[in-house]
Amino acid sequence: MNSIYEYVSRIEETCGQESNFVVFLKYERSREAIEKILKKSELQRSISSIIYDLKFKGASLRLYSSGKILIKNVKEKETLLKVLSELLL
């Protein structure tokens, strides 16, 4: 069975008043994962091919070409996992 953890190495809840998530993509699969995410989400803007600001079903994603994604407007980890499943699988 496919799992997001084929692409994701770690998920961190950010520390601060506003709680968001940082998703760390597996280095060896990050290019593939980034392509999938870009294909499925709505591009708001890109900056020098380093940052992509994206929208996907109410979630705001800031995708870094280094393979890290800051995800906002997602309250629960279960919702986050669902969003990631839809984007990556």
Add this chain to the structure above:
Amino acid sequence: MLNPIKLREDFPILKRLVNGYPLIYFDNAATTQKPVQVIQAIREFYEKHNANVHRAVHTLSQEATELYEGAHEEVAKFINAESIEEIIFLRGTTEAINLVAYSWGLRNLNQGDEVLLTLMEHHSNIVPWEILSKIRGFKIKYVDVNEDGLLNYESLEENISRRTKLICLTHVSNVTGVINDVKRVVKLAHDYNALVLLDAAQSVPHMPTDVKALDVDFMAFSGHKMLGPTGIGVLYGKRQHLEELEPFHGGGEMIRQVSYNPQTGRCMITWNRLPWKFEAGTPNIAGAIGLATAIKYLKRLGMENVKVHEEELTGYALKRMAECQKVTIYGPKDPRQRCGIISFNVANVDSHDLALFLDSYGIAIRSGFHCAQPLHQRLGLPSTARASFYIYNTKEEIDRFIDVLKEVEQL
């Protein structure tokens, strides 16, 4: 004067690329990088001398014991303690504070007593006391911090009383880099017969430290923030206090005798002498040796030189960051009032976003509350980004950091 360019040759990790860019490591308040001398000392211990310490007669154990006890000597001299009996090796600052909480606090703090903490403490100097307060029923009072991040000494004077048994404070804030006037606090505390526990995690690595001059009763710091390995830290305690304390952890090494009495069906236990009374079980021998090597490295540089270098970097960074229109810096503007730690935000940019952006260019900083949520609440900050410097950082790295920060402002 330090020559950071020359020093950098000792740090293999500084040669690597991160995300295609040369690593700029500005997360030194979290942990520092390790010079080859420390790495080699640990390796050499395992390759040539590895054995358990104390109570064995074979050669390897003798060598390991001498190295381990020698590490205590090195630390004692570094902070000007009276002897190794005042130096306890633990996992780090957190465990050292917990030792004081449970060995001293559990037996000496009662209902009606008060412990003073400050709003700028790291969680490791808050949580043990809050836990213990629930068990023992003593009161905790928090000393206020001013808007500029400096300790409010009037608040300290207002809160201290004959009920105060202990003041726990940090020497240097891990958020603003503010250096507290420890001598002033200790003098006041002792006037009221209260003890002082100093969290020196952010000061011992960065400035000369003399426990006799500071006159603190207990002081805690970590090896990994001063070029040493993780998992080794120090509790300094005045001998008279340590003699009176009961052990924190029980086990091997920390006892002199455990004799079974068949008439009572119990064991009679007598404690080992200081400092071993507080070092139960097999200690982190390699870590201690690594820490001692790190201290030798810092002593060779001279701690006054380390302090001056960081002051220069901090002053330079504050000046350059002031060029950035959207950057807000927290803490005092005078670099002499702070260590090499700068917390800041960029308007309308989340601190984690900022850290991720900088990481894309190989620049490592930290973001969030930095385990000091009460201080962030006091200053009304949702979170902060933090750059922190050490001996191997350069003005050129700060210039690069500023270039990227100016890009962030365009986001």
